[in-house]
Amino acid sequence: MSALDAAAAAAPVLAAQPPRERASWLVAAAGALLVAADDLVPLAVEETGLTEPRLRGEIKRTAVQLKLFAEVAAAGEFLDVRLDAADPDFVLGPRPDLRRYLVPLGPVLNFAASNFPFAFSVAGGDTASALAAGCPVVVKAHPGHPRLSDRTAEVLNTALPAGALGVIHGQDEGVAALQDERITAAAFTGSLAGGQALAAIAAARPRPIPFYGELGSLNPVVVTPEALTERAAAIASGFAASVSGSAGQLCTKPGLLFVPSGPAFPASFDAVGPHKLLHPGIVDGYTRRRSEVLGTPGVTVLVEGAVTDDGATPTLVETDLATLLEHRDTLLQEAFGPLSIVVRYTPGEPLGAVLAEVVEGSLTAGVHVAAGEDSPWLHSLVTSLQTLAGRVLFNGWPTGVAVTPAMQHGGPFPAATNPTTTSVGTAAITRFLRPVVYQDAPAALLPEPLRDDNPWHVPQHRSPAGESPSWGSLAG
Template sequence: MSTPPPATAASSAARAATEAAEAAAPSLAALPLPARASLLRGLSQALGANDAHLASVAEDETRLGVERLKGEIRRTRVQLEMFADAVEDGSFLDAVIDHADPSAQPAPRPDIRRMLVPLGPVAVFSASNFPFAFSVLGGDTASALTAGCPVVVKAHQGHPRLSDLTAELAADVLPEGVLTLVHGRETGRALVTDPAIRAAGFTGSTAGGRALFDLATGRPDPIPFYGELGSLNPVVVTPAACAARGADIVREYAASATLGQGQFCTKPGLLFLPTGHGLDDALRGEYVSRPPAPLLGDWIANAYRTTLTALATHPAVRPLHNPPHPAEPRYATPALLTTTAEALRTSPELLEECFGPASLVVTYTTHEDVLETLRALPAGLTATIHGDEAEDEDLFHTLTSALRTGRLIWNGWPTGVAITAAMHHGGPWPATTSPLHTSVGTRAITRWLRPIAYQNTPDAFLPPPLQQGNPWDIPREVNLPS
């Protein structure tokens, strides 16, 4: 028997996974909230009980450092526990009850009860740069399980063995079909077009995310595609802040921009400084002190070298620190280039994200110069302003009016995304494909839910959150008859 071509094998693998998820969907959706929360806590415990082995396998594949990886495991466990708390609270169901009112004007009002229900099986695409927090049991998976949706995870090519190991641990906790794992780019494409999949989440490149987004929206029955893509994450330093603490800002910027070898989606890639800032030597010193280190894989290293070379050789760009590429193919050395705000506006090719430990310093002459340039930037996940509270209030409001971003940071740094209910990790295109939503924090759950309203439905027929006795004991908004 001959081996089927890749597309057929990919379709078969996707179909087997989605069939399992489809079979598991009704029972997961009906699972009482305490039992659903228990599954999430069980996943957290499984990660904790195996953290040393998981970190070792992850280090072998990603070279991110064992301590960093153990910290990411802890972050992932905290995330799972946060979603378990959200399940037990039940507010995410957004239950609203309007009792019937025969005397309502202009017409009698029927009994209307509304809540959010799971979409059904969803596909999740793992990210390379966070092999735990944005991978098999990362935020997309955890929020989808919280919503009551089975998940089919497409493993990332950068850590396949870790993905298999994590999925095996999850299989000991979750009912059959609630979480399945597939490998391969073509299988991922087949997932997005499989009729059983009702939504998809993705973290990765703009090109890859756009291709999958087009598949998702081009289906006969289009589905939501929540893609987190590229971002330049500009940092603007006002003249007042530059004069008062320029050296500190430079040191902290370098630490943020090279954290994890610059492989964070929130890496600050543009540093706006006033002309004549006098910080070139300090900036150069910060980057010279940082040695070469490995990137996540050869594919990232190759893209980094290509993009950096194009930027460094641009006629409007001057290198501050751009040493030769290391001999080791997977390694990269932090690099720092500089240009002007005017050049950035007139040379859109300089706005290509350089994923890795490289940054571009942009000098500006006036407030209007920097404002005009900020308006020309593509929207991003974050934007940061370093200013002086006593002097820069008006400038702050002026700058923020020009920034299109999902998270605005004042006198801080974008790397390190807090796991809180208020966090918004998203933004307008090209930061994401869906600017209303976040992939971090409890509001991430809403991506995998849809509303349904029941009118004049007998109490026994209603789902438990909408029944008169509220057997799940969840918060509800109730409007009593007038």
């Protein structure tokens, strides 16, 4: 049976399971993943060139993520159960008994990323949230780690129900699956060009489906004059670590650092050695982008770096705001690798408005401030950063994304093709659910979460009859 056949057959089975049952096998799958770490991590090192410590951390994070989504499933709040009691005296006329909850969309297609072979791949976030929602998942494996993808699925499938997780390989197979009418939603983490092509295919289906793409991000960070005075060296070293970690192959790598004009920025990349890039496509793309940036008039080199057979070492350049705006078509494009641009600005100029105008939607935007710093300029900057990003962070670096209820990983296009959801954090479960309401249903025919005796013990939010609207108090 093909992965799609199996997923289609599993969909009604998973949908009918109490969320606590889903939670049990998600926890078991997380356990199986950790038990297999000594088998999987060396394979990941071999296929991706990422370091063993990084991959050990990532597999643990991935297992914990599965468990967090198990918790979300078991808690049942994600079902968003709303029970409106029948009300013959409702302000709009008699109101029926209405009981609403969220149901799984059905089989989900997940295009895996190259740069997180665990956390954004077969066992990654979109898989965890879709399974927790009750959707079978078909993963289109990334060609950068095909054997790891198959092996990961084998490990997880020792714990998962039949058909809940399948893996397919190949670009044509991925496109065919995206066009298959049994697929009800798709998620993608990868390049702008690839994501736009897949989004267009999803939109052109006879029956279009939700497509959640994360396509790239510049992640601008602003350093205020006061912050630079307070702690230039600490900022420079934190920046260097964030740009060079995993050879800059992170969607949250800071690609732009805005520093007030003045003394030389103390770039501190000396200790960073070469790091392998993930696959030849990234070597090509990064080499080309790096050459474009280095060849742009008005750009000076702070740290030249290189791309060799041993891998890449970081490249840091500097320019000013006027040059950035003049050459925005070149300089305001993501370089997926260890390159970043220091942009000098004049204190007091309306930097926030300029960034909101010219920087495309970004996963993150950051600002470094001095202790107790506050000013209208700073407030305006923060408001502008919010308009262009899904995460606004202070006195830190965007790489490293916590998996928590409040996390938001997404943003205006192209950070995300749909800015209303997240791909990291437990709120991601809503991507793969749709609301259904039951009207005047006899008790015996209600789904479990909507019944008054609440056999699944899920939270139920009730709007009783006779609640008197309070809008009179809002007038004036």
